[in-house]
Amino acid sequence: MNRGQVSRVLQQHGAVMVLAVVVIVGSLAFDSFATPGNAVSVVVSSSFLAIIAIGMTFVIISGGIDLSVGSLFVLGGVLGAYGSQYGLVVALLLPLAVCGLVGLLQGLVIARTGMAPFIVTLAGLLGVRGLMLAISDEGATTYLVKDPAFAELGRGQVLELSYPVYITIALSLAAMVLLQRTGFGQNVYAIGGNEQAAALMGVPVARTKVYVYLMSGLLAGLAGALNAARLSSGVTILGIGLELDVIAAVVIGGTLLTGGAGGITGTVAGVLLLGVIQSLINQVGNLTSAFQQVVSGLFLALVVVAQRLLSKAQRLT
Amino acid sequence: MRRTDLEPVLEAKEVSKRFPGVLALDGVSLALRPGEVHALVGENGAGKSTLIKVFTGVYQPDGGELRHQGEPAAFGTPMDAQRAGISTIYQEVNLVPMMSVARNLLLGREPRRFGVIDAAAMNGEAERVLAGYGVDTDVRRPLRTLGVGGQQMVALARAVSIDARVVIMDEPTSSLEPREVETLFGVIRRLRDQGIAVMYVSHRLDELYQVCDQVTVLRDGRVAHTGALADVERLRLISLMLGRDLNEVRSHGMTRFSRDRAAADPAGAPDGGESRRSPAVEARGLTRRHVLDGVDVSVRPGEVVGLGGLLGAGRTETAKAIVGALPLDGGQVLVAGAPVRAGSTTAAIRAGVSLLPEDRKAEGIIPTLSVRENIALAALPSLGRAGVVSDAKIDRVVEIFMRRLRIKAASPHQLVSELSGGNQQKVLLARWLAVRPKVLLLDEPTRGIDVGAKAEVQALIDELAGEGLGVLLISSDLEELVEGADRILVLRDGAVAGELSGDDVTEERIMATIAEQSDG
Incomplete structure (x- = not known):
């Protein structure tokens, strides 16, 4: 392998490698780290972030950004809990419909007017947060999950792992196929890599963008609903600022913030890495969880610098 | 077929x-x-x-x-x-x-x-x-x-x-x-x-x-x-x-081709005294893959050197290379005999070499600024003390150049984008003259400006050269090149195809030089 190939492999699979190293080092350093119980807790708590991050991966590869997912996650949770009084179907469909609609609208505005995704989804973030506060009486009303089947969806377990973990795995696999093996996935890469060229090559740029934001909205709503099912209530305060964690996980996973390159494997590794770091910091008894953010921040900075160096190395070959 | x-x-x-x-x-x-x-x-x-x-x-x-x-x-x-x-x-x-x-x-x-x-x-x-x-x-x-x-x-x-x-x-x-x-x-x-x-x-x-x-x-x-x-x-x-x-080309160009060659004797050129003066700027072997292939150019004080050739022959690139705006694979630029740091426009400007670019709109004027600000832009470092710019000094410089170049603007504070093309070009010329260059590279200085302004700019070039400024003139207008330049380098495919001086500076000779089969 020459330098270019090495740097390409590092760029694509670096997050998985780092995750492996951190897990091994953590296991050697702390006896209580490599326990089944701890592993289950990391995986379960990461699954909600991972569902949103799958949608964000598509958005970022297409050269965009979606800041509204944190708000949509919260709204999805509130709507899921509220809808659960009408049964499982409404509890799932209501958040998907509303969050999907928000994603669709954002996608339409971005694709048709050419406005910057940053601004459009920032407006979405604020608007959706307001909407959530309105239907929860400024956060005073917390809807409790009424439907036992819906609650089961969030908490039920098979082999020690709750259903949301399996849903996340299924969605990840589906997203991998969608991204790597379908025309839609190729279009997402092409748009993020060179939008003008993609248009000239016959890629339906606007339609692809709309789908990407629609998908991101749907997944954020789904994650919110599942989280509400797990917690048995639509919590209105969790999830503020979650969009930044999601973006961090995606970028740590090797997806270029400038678009055109990245993948689902990396994103899943990025999400798990954030979870593992948090877990490790909990192992160090006298550190507060605030340090998790310090470490995550440092990590993100390192990854971005590494990406830059790696892509330079590739260009030289 | x-x-x-x-x-x-x-x-x-x-x-x-x-x-x-x-x-x-x-x-x-x-x-x-x-x-x-x-x-x-x-x-x-x-x-x-x-x-x-x-x-x-x-x-x-x-x-x-x-x-x-x-x-x-x-x-x-x-x-x-x-x-x-x-x-x-x-x-x-x-x-x-x-x-x-x-x-x-x-x-x-x-x-x-x-x-x-x-x-x-x-x-x-x-x-x-x-x-x-x-x-x-x-x-x-x-x-x-x-x-x-x-x-x-x-x-x-x-x-x-x-x-x-x-x-x-x-x-x-x-x-x-x-x-x-x-x-x-x-x-x-x-x-x-x-x-x-x-x-x-x-x-x-x-x-x-x-x-x-x-x-x-x-x-x-x-x-x-x-x-x-x-x-x-x-x-x-x-x-x-x-x-x-x-x-015209046939009757003059091709026939004069041989006659001139026989008669031409560079050493005996009428301005022999001037040619012995050391060059104000000298570029040696400017090379960039696919663009320039060992171009040598020198401009002496008070001399107008023309760069001829077809579009894509490397004229603009040569000028950009001289001021360090084009990364080079090889070659060197000397100002008054001393090498200039490669790839630095700042170093070139400081050494006294300025470029008036071809694309006025994209690379020259800043449309949202006034005439005064556009003129003062490049000279700002020299118009103040310890980084603080003196308004009075700017006003003086701007006034001098607006009068000297006959820039027609309602006031120095008028937006430069409201001016005619010719006046915009004069503003740019003023900007570079304000830094008191030794050599000015002009890339298509009269393109897209009206006839009157064109004549004024041409007269100005003559006048500036008369005062000792070295000028490198790029123009697709053969007439302008022939009348304006003392000496012409003809470029073809990124290399110097020929140098014309004295009686050889004619439109026909330029075209004949371009038409010569390139080697290999």
């Missing part, structure tokens, strides 16, 4: 295109027939790129019509044109650099299996297709890791494989190695034999004569000539492009 019996696959009939203030195309007719390689040539502003954009659906014609396979056609978007089988290979490759070679080649047409893309089949097909274009590489590599030539071949292969009937190539060889050019020509001949019409846009005459059958010359938005290329000799082609009278 033109098979005029064949119906044109793509044809422009009396096509006109107007932009604010210019008629870019004025009744242009051009027919592309299957199996011909058609050269499209013309100087800056001739309308070549506008015509290409009309053919490819980027622009819609204001008058006349476009016919596709005999039927009237309207291409609303580049996609419409592509669907009609018209593909364009641009100078800058229009593919997705981070996607793999195979995915770029087959995007939108990937082989499927069970409804999803079959990666193995896709890579196999890409390898097979690209082998026919001399691209032998791992098709799973990102496209950007290929050289420009390879990328261009992928673009070409893609264009042809989506059933193109017409391939338009806009300066395809500008960044290719000689070996890659040969491969490209092979592919072009193969396309021609397959009955595909190729439109080939290039400034490299040698290439045109190697690969093209037909030629259309555009000048000032009109067709100056169209016909078989073999019937047009080089000198005539150049005179058509530059718009000079061929008879």
Whole structure:
């Protein structure tokens, strides 16, 4: 392998490698780290972030950004809990419909007017947060999950792992196929890599963008609903600022913030890495969880610098 | 061999295109027939790129019509044109650099299996297709890791494989190695034999004569000539492009060619005293791959040196290289005998070399600032103390130059974008004169300004040279070059093709020098 190939492999699979190293080092350093119980807790708590991050991966590869997912996650949770009084179907469909609609609208505005995704989804973030506060009486009303089947969806377990973990795995696999093996996935890469060229090559740029934001909205709503099912209530305060964690996980996973390159494997590794770091910091008894953010921040900075160096190395070959 | 019996696959009939203030195309007719390689040539502003954009659906014609396979056609978007089988290979490759070679080649047409893309089949097909274009590489590599030539071949292969009937190539060889050019020509001949019409846009005459059958010359938005290329000799082609009278060139240019050579004795030039003065700026062996090939230029104080040559010969690039605005692979710039740090415009300006760029709008004026601010911009460091700029000093400098260059503005505070083109150009000239340069490089200083302003700028150049400023003058206007310059370097394909001085400084000699066959 020459330098270019090495740097390409590092760029694509670096997050998985780092995750492996951190897990091994953590296991050697702390006896209580490599326990089944701890592993289950990391995986379960990461699954909600991972569902949103799958949608964000598509958005970022297409050269965009979606800041509204944190708000949509919260709204999805509130709507899921509220809808659960009408049964499982409404509890799932209501958040998907509303969050999907928000994603669709954002996608339409971005694709048709050419406005910057940053601004459009920032407006979405604020608007959706307001909407959530309105239907929860400024956060005073917390809807409790009424439907036992819906609650089961969030908490039920098979082999020690709750259903949301399996849903996340299924969605990840589906997203991998969608991204790597379908025309839609190729279009997402092409748009993020060179939008003008993609248009000239016959890629339906606007339609692809709309789908990407629609998908991101749907997944954020789904994650919110599942989280509400797990917690048995639509919590209105969790999830503020979650969009930044999601973006961090995606970028740590090797997806270029400038678009055109990245993948689902990396994103899943990025999400798990954030979870593992948090877990490790909990192992160090006298550190507060605030340090998790310090470490995550440092990590993100390192990854971005590494990406830059790696892509330079590739260009030289 | 033109098979005029064949119906044109793509044809422009009396096509006109107007932009604010210019008629870019004025009744242009051009027919592309299957199996011909058609050269499209013309100087800056001739309308070549506008015509290409009309053919490819980027622009819609204001008058006349476009016919596709005999039927009237309207291409609303580049996609419409592509669907009609018209593909364009641009100078800058229009593919997705981070996607793999195979995915770029087959995007939108990937082989499927069970409804999803079959990666193995896709890579196999890409390898097979690209082998026919001399691209032998791992098709799973990102496209950007290929050289420009390879990328261009992928673009070409893609264009042809989506059933193109017409391939338009806009300066395809500008960044290719000689070996890659040969491969490209092979592919072009193969396309021609397959009955595909190729439109080939290039400034490299040698290439045109190697690969093209037909030629259309555009000048000032009109067709100056169209016909078989073999019937047009080089000198005539150049005179058509530059718009000079061929008879004049023949009777004077070619005959004087020998007479001058016999008579010319550089050492005995009338301004022998001046030529002994050491150069104010001297560039040695300026080299940049595909762009400049060992260009030597020197300008002495008080001398106006002209740079002649066709578009794409490296005139602008030479000027940019001298001020450090073009990264170089080799070469050196000396000011008053001392080397200037390469690649630094700041160092060049400090040493006393300034460039008035060709593209006033993109590289020169800052439209949102006033006349005063535009003039003072480059000189700011010298107009203050410890980084704090003195308003009074600026006012004084601005006033001096506005009066001296006769800049017509309501006040120094008027926005520069409200001025006429000529006055904008004078503002730029003032900006560079305000830093008191030893040498001023002027790239097309009178393009796009009205006749009166043109004369004023020309007089100003003379006047400045008279005061000891060294001037390097680039102009596509041969008359301006001949009358303005004391000495002319003619560039061809990035190298100096000849130097004309004394009685040799004539339009005919410039054209004859350009027309000489380049070596090898």
